[in-house]
Amino acid sequence: MLNSTGVPDKDQVVSRFFDEKILSSYKAIIECYEDIPCNPCATSCPVSAITIAPDIHAQPVVDPSVCTGCSICVTSCPGLAIMLATVKKDKARFKIPYEMNESFEKGTEVHAINRSGEIIGVAKVLNVSNYPHQLKTRLITVEVDASLLHDFITIRGIQHG
Template sequence: MLKKTKVPAFYEHKNGLPHAERMLQGPFALIECYQRIPCDPCQYACPREAIKTFQDINDLPEIDYDRCNGCGRCLSKCPGLAIVIIDSTFSLQEGLVKIPFEFLPLPVAGDVVEALNREGRVVCRARVLKVENAQWQDRTPVIWLTVPKEHVLDVRNLRLIQGDERDGGRYNCLPL
């Protein structure tokens, strides 16, 4: 099913999601890795050992959400760019989504950008809170986006708004 429809449908990563209660307690990592491939950097990346030890290098990662605090080490170590950090507790209306982003030009903090879903469709606008681009992240910058809470599970990419549409100051979310 997944291979044919290609874009992971929501129900297919339901298993990977923490309980609704845990989601309201603070940031957590979501690993969208649904295929047994030989790859294991995520389990060694976690300083809190929240990613269960693999029996086999092809194992799918499984997170212990009692241990995960959403620090984002795994996000930057995943070669498949398949991990996002989600924090639904960011503010009353907004959630925080941290995504890997390997395109130039990079957005800068304060930018308002278009937030895209797994199919590359615009779901809303987002404000860039921070751009991490440290040496240990090895040229995979991490963008912190604040989005309306209802979109935190959908936003996976961003697109800069060109020219006069670009609005650096005002938070301006237009649901489509």
């Protein structure tokens, strides 16, 4: 599916997530499905929670018992392939990288979008962070229904009127 459409199938996506007990706190979810020579995620992690081995072409693997959910790797990845996720009761929260010009206000509702670019529900914007060292990449915290845990990937503004 990834090779023909560029969109990972559900099994591929689920394989990159952790179970809900582990996701009781924010953990890095890395959707880097290609064997490419890249490693800023691993070199930027302050606690060495990401392993790329045996060489730089290997896909990154997160040790969730070490990951603190600090989000440094999210804004360090040039491919926007990392987000943080956590689940509490019926809500899932994500911290996603965002480089589009569209701006979002804390507290507003936006479209929740899946990996095919389709609207799948509503997401509430909880926070928007800008980083001086990453001028183009904002970190946006959103909340969606927990049923969207493996489908949600990004947000889009709701056009009114």
